[in-house]
Amino acid sequence: MKLLGSLRSPYVRKALVVASETELRGDIELVLHSVHLAAHEPEVMTVNPLNKLPTLVLNDGRVLFDSLVICEFLAWKGGRNDLMPAEPEARFRVLTRHALANGLLDLAIMRLVEAAKPAERQWPEVLAACDIKIAAVLDGLDADDDALAAEGCTIGTLALAVALNYLDFRFAFLEWRKTRSRLGAWHRDFTSRPSLRDNPFEDTSPALAGMVR
Ligand SMILES: N[C@@H](CCC(=O)N[C@@H](CS)C(=O)NCC(=O)O)C(=O)O
CATH class of the missing domain: 3.40.30.10 (Glutaredoxin)
Incomplete structure (x- = not known):
């Protein structure tokens, strides 16, 4: 392949x-x-x-x-x-977790693209709205850390681990862990998986x- x-x-x-x-x-x-x-x-x-x-x-x-x-x-x-259970309840939970993680990535990329434009063509409202939405996603995940831990390793949690790594890679200035210690702890433990360590950005x-x- x-x-x-x-x-x-x-x-x-x-x-x-x-x-x-x-x-x-x-x-x-x-x-x-x-x-x-x-x-x-x-x-x-x-x-x-x-x-x-x-x-x-x-x-x-x-x-x-x-x-x-x-x-x-x-x-x-x-x-x-x-990684993608067939049983409907688990499947929709994993798919929704994945949608949240991919949506976080979509926001990050949109912000990156907007910020790369010459200053006079940037739309500050888009940058501000991206920041508000990214923060809302991260705050929600931090508050929901028990569910995250209970989910184990799925396509949803793998996607989320990659999305948080992407914030570290491109948006270190956001310091997302600073006010989200539970999400930070989940991510630290989860990213010890060899699959994540072996495929860096x-x-x-x-x-x-x-x-x-
Ligand atoms: N929803 C797509 C998003 C993929 C995507 O946007 N990839 C970017 C690279 S990070 C790309 O190929 N951009 C080129 C383009 O939009 O023309 C997925 O999950 O695969």
Whole structure:
């Protein structure tokens, strides 16, 4: 299988982490691409007209996206039903946890893109609204740490661990742990998993350095 990806994309990292959890990482060739909302990458577009990473190309040519679909596929292929349970109550809980984590990532990326614009074209209301929503997500999770601990390791909690790591990677200035010690403690324990340690973010692109805030 080929995974079209980038080591600075949190959605790609989530797929790689799930690949490690399911012991399928060795079956995946990571093909690096650089994509941007304001451009398109012909090689990615050939298999995914949305131009999005991650995109998984199976050995028989079938193509899977987006990251949740890829994660579900890997959990199924790796026989890890616990990562995405079939029982409806557990399944909807995991899917909702995943939606919250992916929504947090969407807010972080939106903020990154807005902040990277020349100052005269930035929309300060968007930046402020992103900060309010990101804080609300984090406060809610901090208050709900018992449920988080009870969930164990699922596609939802793996996605959340990656999303919090992404805040550390791009938004260290937010210091999200400062007022959220319970969420911080959950994240510290959870990120000792080898799947998370073995698939770090990497960014060698100097062009992006200015996009951090
Ligand atoms: N909902 C998608 C989001 C993926 C996504 O937006 N990836 C970014 C990289 S971090 C991308 O490919 N952007 C290129 C573009 O929007 O053209 C998923 O979960 O896979």
